[in-house]
Amino acid sequence: GExxxxxxxxxxxxxxxxxxxxxxxxxxxxxxxPWYKQELGKGPQLIIDIRSNVGEKKDQRIAVTxxxxxxxxxxxxxxxxxxxxxxxxxxxxxxxxxxxxxxxLQVFP
Amino acid sequence: GAGVSQxxxxxxxxKGKYVELRCDPISGHTALYWYRQSLGQGPEFLxxxxxxxxxxDSGLPNDRFFAVRPEGSVSTLKIQRTERGDxxxxxxxxxxxxxYEQYFGPGTRLTVT
Numbered sequence: 001g002e003x004x005x006x007x008x009x010x011x012x013x014x015x016x017x018x019x020x021x022x023x024x025x026x027x028x029x030x031x032x033x034p035w036y037k038q039e040l041g042k043g044p045q046l047i048i049d050i051r052s053n054v055g056e057k058k059d060q061r062i063a064v065t066x067x068x069x070x071x072x073x074x075x076x077x078x079x080x081x082x083x084x085x086x087x088x089x090x091x092x093x094x095x096x097x098x099x100x101x102x103x104x105l106q107v108f109p
Numbered sequence: 110g111a112g113v114s115q116x117x118x119x120x121x122x123x124k125g126k127y128v129e130l131r132c133d134p135i136s137g138h139t140a141l142y143w144y145r146q147s148l149g150q151g152p153e154f155l156x157x158x159x160x161x162x163x164x165x166d167s168g169l170p171n172d173r174f175f176a177v178r179p180e181g182s183v184s185t186l187k188i189q190r191t192e193r194g195d196x197x198x199x200x201x202x203x204x205x206x207x208x209y210e211q212y213f214g215p216g217t218r219l220t221v222t
Contacts, residue, residue, distance in 0.1 A: 006151075034211070041215075042215055042216075043200055043215045044213045046210055046213075095157065095165065095207045096142060096168070097142075097144075097154065100151055102150070102151050
């Protein structure tokens with residue numbers, strides 16, 4: 001079955017800097033790759049996603065890139081703000097989502 | 110519009126008891142998913158429904174776990190003879206279909222004492 005690895009497990013950045021989180025997946029049949037932000041005590045919130053026929057997608061300060069050959073995808077957050085602090089999860093999907101282990105992002109003012 | 114809702118938000122039960130967790134999906138979403146999230150981990154898939162039928166229940170850990178969606182909308186996750194290892198946050202998600210974005214509810218935190 002699918003296996004998703006995510007790095008780093010924790011990431012601390014200064015406000016205004018960029019943050020990058022990387023994931024790899026194992027099943028070449030996976031075709032959908034969402035990213036979720038989870039704040040304490042809340043459910044995961046979908047922030048951006050990418051499908052296997054696209055290499056990059058941007059939404060304001062957030063971008064995701066996908067390399068199907070290498071089976072890895074990354075989340076890029078530019079101009080980070082303190083409210084970006086949360087746990088971020090990548091996932092890969094054929095149907096159900098297989099999640100990575102999460103990255104705790106801290107943005108210091 | 111209204112998102113996915115889950116009740117109760119917290120449930121404390123004694124070992125050996127039966128519990129039911131409820132999920133109300135986004136109106137019009139035909140696919141519904143249950144996940145379980147242990148502390149410090151990513152959500153793990155349990156089961157998903159397309160309409161009323163369970164299309165894939167391969168993530169259910171054992172036969173103490175069962176889920177239903179009798180009218181293709183609200184779903185109930187049922188856990189019999191609860192064990193302390195069942196303690197986790199149970200998350201529900203819904204989508205328009207199995208190829209679409211999944212939106213999660215706030216979860217039910219289950220604690221088995």
